Amino acid sequence: MCYFEDDLAKHPIREMVDAGLRVTINSDDPPMFHTDIGSEFVKMATAADWGPDQIRILCLEAVDGSWLDDVG
Secondary structure, eight states: OOTTTTOGGGOTHHHHHHTTOOOOOOOSOHHHHTOOHHHHHHHHHHHHTOOHHHHHHHHHHHHHHTTOOOOO
């Protein structure tokens, strides 16, 4: 269980984003924690009042952080 699961509005990720840090949203062992990456994005976006533009940035930062080669 996530430490902040009871109140994601208190999660420090909001301050991290505001400070310009690159952050990612992840799901850790979905079967064990009964979640998936989509649900994690929805929960955090709702708690942080983030719209599609911020979610797009987080997704692109996750791809960049994965060290995958550019395709395209």
